[in-house]
Amino acid sequence: MDTDPDNFRFIPGVDEKPWDNNEKGYKKDKDLELYPLERVHMQELHPGERDNSFIEIIKGFSDEEALAEADRCVDCGICTATCPAHMGIPHYIRAIRNQDVEEGLRIMYETNPLPEICGRICTHKCETVCSRGHRGEPISIRWLKRYIADQVPASEYSEVLKRDSFEQNDKKIAVVGAGPAGLSAAYYLRQMGYAVSVFEKLPAAGGMMRYGIPEYRLPYDQIDKDIDFILSMGVEIKYNTEIGRDISFEKLQNDFDAVYVATGLHVGRSTRVPGSDHPKVFQAIDLLRKITLGEPVEVAEKVVVIGGGNVAMDITRSMARLQKQKFGRVNVVATSLETEDIMPADREEIVEAREENATIMPGWGPREIRIEDGKIKGLSVVQCVSVFDETGRFNPTFNEEVSNFFEADIVIESIGQGADLGFITAGFMEQLEKDHRGRVLVDPLTYQSSLPWLFMGGDIIEGPDVIHGVANGHKAAKGIDLYLSKKQ
Ligand SMILES: Cc1cc2nc3c(=O)[nH]c(=O)nc-3n(C[C@H](O)[C@H](O)[C@H](O)COP(=O)(O)OP(=O)(O)OC[C@H]3O[C@@H](n4cnc5c(N)ncnc54)[C@H](O)[C@@H]3O)c2cc1C
Numbered sequence: 473m474d475t476d477p478d479n480f481r482f483i484p485g486v487d488e489k490p491w492d493n494n495e496k497g498y499k500k501d502k503d504l505e506l507y508p509l510e511r512v513h514m515q516e517l518h519p520g521e522r523d524n525s526f527i528e529i530i531k532g533f534s535d536e537e538a539l540a541e542a543d544r545c546v547d548c549g550i551c552t553a554t555c556p557a558h559m560g561i562p563h564y565i566r567a568i569r570n571q572d573v574e575e576g577l578r579i580m581y582e583t584n585p586l587p588e589i590c591g592r593i594c595t596h597k598c599e600t601v602c603s604r605g606h607r608g609e610p611i612s613i614r615w616l617k618r619y620i621a622d623q624v625p626a627s628e629y630s631e632v633l634k635r636d637s638f639e640q641n642d643k644k645i646a647v648v649g650a651g652p653a654g655l656s657a658a659y660y661l662r663q664m665g666y667a668v669s670v671f672e673k674l675p676a677a678g679g680m681m682r683y684g685i686p687e688y689r690l691p692y693d694q695i696d697k698d699i700d701f702i703l704s705m706g707v708e709i710k711y712n713t714e715i716g717r718d719i720s721f722e723k724l725q726n727d728f729d730a731v732y733v734a735t736g737l738h739v740g741r742s743t744r745v746p747g748s749d750h751p752k753v754f755q756a757i758d759l760l761r762k763i764t765l766g767e768p769v770e771v772a773e774k775v776v777v778i779g780g781g782n783v784a785m786d787i788t789r790s791m792a793r794l795q796k797q798k799f800g801r802v803n804v805v806a807t808s809l810e811t812e813d814i815m816p817a818d819r820e821e822i823v824e825a826r827e828e829n830a831t832i833m834p835g836w837g838p839r840e841i842r843i844e845d846g847k848i849k850g851l852s853v854v855q856c857v858s859v860f861d862e863t864g865r866f867n868p869t870f871n872e873e874v875s876n877f878f879e880a881d882i883v884i885e886s887i888g889q890g891a892d893l894g895f896i897t898a899g900f901m902e903q904l905e906k907d908h909r910g911r912v913l914v915d916p917l918t919y920q921s922s923l924p925w926l927f928m929g930g931d932i933i934e935g936p937d938v939i940h941g942v943a944n945g946h947k948a949a950k951g952i953d954l955y956l957s958k959k960q
C-alpha cells in the first residue's frame with residue numbers, strides 16, 4: 473500500500489501512467505470532444521455599419537444560440553466564487569437549458585438587480601476562470617445573462633419576480649448617488665421593507681453606466697429597464713439634487729435612520745504636463761457626460777487621447793464616431809504609457825477601436841502639449857521604457873532619446889478619476905477613520921464607517937467596475953439592516 477497521497481493524484485493525458493498504452497479499456501478518440509470547444513459566435517454590427525452612429529454593436533443570442541452556448545456549461549460552479557456578487561451562474565445557465573428564462577431572471581435578481589446592464593458591460597471576470605476555458609473557450613456567461621434579461625419583457629418583471637408585495641417598516645434610508653452601488657443598495661433595502669430615498673445630482677439615474685459608458689455599448693433604454701423596475705418597487709429618486717449644495721449632509725443624518733454614500737469617481741485627473749491647462753484640453757469623463765446629456769461637445773479634425781484604459785477607449789471610439797459624422801473621416805490617436813501587451817483596456821476594445829479607424833500608439837509618455845499662437849499643435853511624447861518598478865509600484869521610466877509628436881487640435885486626458893467627498897462636512901470627515909493615504913475605511917462585510925449611521929460603497933471605496941458596486945451595495949443593505957435591527 474502506497475502512503476504518499478500524491479501518487480494517487482494525476483492529470484489524465486498529461487501525467488504518464490503504466491496503463492496508458494494498454495490495449496484494454498476505454499480510450500477517447502483524440503478527435504472526439506464531448507462538448508464544442510469554441511463558444512457560439514456572437515453576431516455584431518460590421519465596422520462600416522457602426523462607425524458613424526451610437527447604435528448598439530452586439531446583437532445578442534437567438535434562442536438556438538443561447539441554448540447551444542448554455543449546453544457547453546458543465547455546472548461546476550467555479551465562476552460563482554469569482555463573481556464579486558457571487559451570482560448563481562450555473563443555476564441561471566441551467567434555467568436556459570430548461571428553457572425557463574423566468575426562473576433564470578429570478579436567480580439573477582437574488583444577487584444582482586441590474587441584469588440588462590451587466591449582461592452587456594460586465595467585466596466578466598467569471599469567464600477568466602470558467603473551467604471550460606482550460607480546454608477551449610470559456611462559456612459566454614455575460615451574453616447568456618443578457619439573453620435571459622432580454623427575453624422577459626419589462627411589463628412582466630413584477631409578476632415574474634413577485635416583488636409587488638413585501639412587508640414595510642417605519643425606517644427611512646438615504647442613498648447618495650444613483651450609480652450601480654446606490655441602486656443595488658436601494659433595491660435590496662426596499663425589498664427588506666425600508667423606505668428608500670436616493671439623491672442624485674444629475675437629471676437621470678445610472679451614474680457612470682449612463683454618463684460614462686457610451687450608448688453603443690450600453691443603450692439607454694436597457695439602463696432604463698433595470699432602473700424602472702427598481703422604481704416600481706417604491707424606491708424614490710430625487711433627481712438634480714446634489715448633497716452638499718441642495719441639501720446638507722447634516723440634514724440627511726437628522727432626517728434618516730441610516731445613510732449610504734456611493735458617489736463614485738467623477739473628477740478627472742490631469743497629466744499636468746506643460747500646456748495641459750489650455751482650454752482645449754478636456755477630461756474624457758466630462759466629454760462622455762456631455763454626450764449623454766446631449767450638450768455640445770468640441771469635435772475637432774485632429775484629436776489626441778492620453779490614456780490606455782477602457783475609459784480612454786470609450787472616448788476615442790466616441791470621438792471617432794463624432795468625427796465621422798462631422799467630417800466624414802476619423803483622425804484620433806490614443807496614446808498610452810503601457811505597451812500594447814500591458815494596456816489596461818480590454819483587448820476587444822482596442823481591436824474595435826482600430827476597426828473604427830482610430831490609431832492606437834502604445835508605449836509613449838506625454839511630455840508637453842505644444843501650443844503656438846494660442847492654438848494646440850499636438851502632443852510631444854517620449855518612449856516609455858517601463859511603467860512599474862520591481863515592487864510593482866506605478867513608477868514610469870522614459871528614454872528621452874526617442875521621441876514622437878502627434879498632431880492635434882484638441883487633447884483629451886483619460887488617466888484616471890478621483891472622488892469628491894467635499895459634501896461630507898469637516899466635522900463628520902474628522903470623525904471618519906481613514907488609512908495612511910487618507911482614504912475612508914469601512915467594515916469590509918457591512919460597509920459601515922466609523923460613524924455607525926454612515927455606510928459607504930461603490931467606486932469611492934472599492935472599484936473598479938459595476939459588478940463590484942452591485943455586490944457591495946447589496947452587502948451594505950444587509951449591513952444597514954443589521955445595524956438598525958440591533959439598534960431597536
Ligand atoms: C467611461 C467609463 C466606462 C466604464 N466602463 C465600464 C464597463 O464597461 N464595465 C464595468 O463594469 N464598469 C465600467 N466602468 C466603471 C463603472 O461605471 C463604475 O465602476 C461604476 O459605475 C461605479 O459605481 P458607483 O455607484 O460607485 O458610482 P457612479 O456610477 O459613479 O455613480 C455615482 C453617482 O453619484 C452621483 N453623485 C455624486 N456626487 C453626488 C452628490 N454630492 N449628491 C448627489 N449625487 C451625487 C453621481 O452623479 C453619480 O450618478 C466604466 C467607467 C467609466 C467612467
Ligand code: SF4
Pocket residue numbers: 544545546547548549550551552561562565601602603604611613
Ligand atoms: S465555470 Fe464555466 S462551466 Fe463551470 S459553471 Fe461556470 S460557466 Fe459553467
